[in-house]
Amino acid sequence: MKYKKKDRQNKLVEMIEETPFITDEELAKKFGVSIQTIRLDRLELSIPELRERIKNVANKNWNEELRALPVEEVIGEVVNLELDNLAISILDIKEEHVFSRNKIARGHHLFAQANSLAVAVINDELALTANAEINFTRPVKVGERVVAKASVIDQDKNRTIIEVKSYVQDELVFEGKFYMFRSAEK
Amino acid sequence: MKYKKKDRQNKLVEMIEETPFITDEELAKKFGVSIQTIRLDRLELSIPELRERIKNVANKNWNEELRALPVEEVIGEVVNLELDNLAISILDIKEEHVFSRNKIARGHHLFAQANSLAVAVINDELALTANAEINFTRPVKVGERVVAKASVIDQDKNRTIIEVKSYVQDELVFEGKFYMFRSAEK
DNA sequence: ATTACTATTAGGACCTAGTCATAATAGTGG
């Protein structure tokens, strides 16, 4: 009974993350408490109201700085982007990313995050991966947050070399060198 | 004389398309008319209210995030599997696999097909990709069918090397060498 | 049991960005 509040608040955070388009009223019903309690919880947890949450999700897609490349084409969430220079994205490893047997992330998700970030950082309509050398340096488990950092390390007429390093906390979990084709020269 | 009704409505459509997060009040100011006029205009043009517009953008974003990568065990359909020897899978490239701009398949899908096939061919509970060298030899377009063939080319105590070649018809579109870890020895 | 404290619930005033319905007024064409 003592931890009831805590438990509820933890579940609340989870639930709102999963289905952010949920009203206080619906939440109150699900938890069997009053709307006021839900609102107190949100206040304590600094979770904004429904409309703000919707706006945030919508804004992700409408961020003017990111409009060079449609954001939905990047795996993970882009948190920083300087075209032709560097980019950073975050991918939270969830159940759907891992092998059910051992809860280790499937390689192709880490690859997808890195590869799509490499595409995003290139300021070009047509950016294609020609080849890549990649390394999975440490297994990533469910619940971990992978931060991928892409940086352009070489660039000539129509080829760009991009290095992507992905970390969980300070630990390197993936690194890759991507050789990309561009349509136009710089 | 300001804008005529028709003109204003045309401009209105444009403006809302450009900056969908604009209130009727702001629109009224921009056009120098009353809020009611703007609302009549929206009614005639069947443009939903601000909150609905935001919700639409948000929903689009949300759906696209959810379909980032398919969740199935193996990406593509396995048509042949001999454990510790070879495996073949087919992946039909659809709209959701390609860049909207040029209809070319995103590299990570080809990688995912190859990598998950490499995992599948290994007769082991725990098979992880350690590193890989990959080559995208030809862009794959929407509508094409990619056939991936994985074959074990070397195997020792707890490492397996797998070569995957992917074809569209007879054309090689992707090749990769995957260095995989296994938990148990053979 | 009394006090202290947290947790929960309740209520009201106010807010934004609308909806819908009704009515009055302005501007223009014939």
Place this chain on the structure above:
DNA sequence: CCACTATTATGACTAGGTCCTAATAGTAAT
């Protein structure tokens, strides 16, 4: 001037909240 459209005004109502105050319930320590 009349008819008609366009515009504006007004009021009642809505969802999904915020913010503030106040009452009550439950538990813990003295």
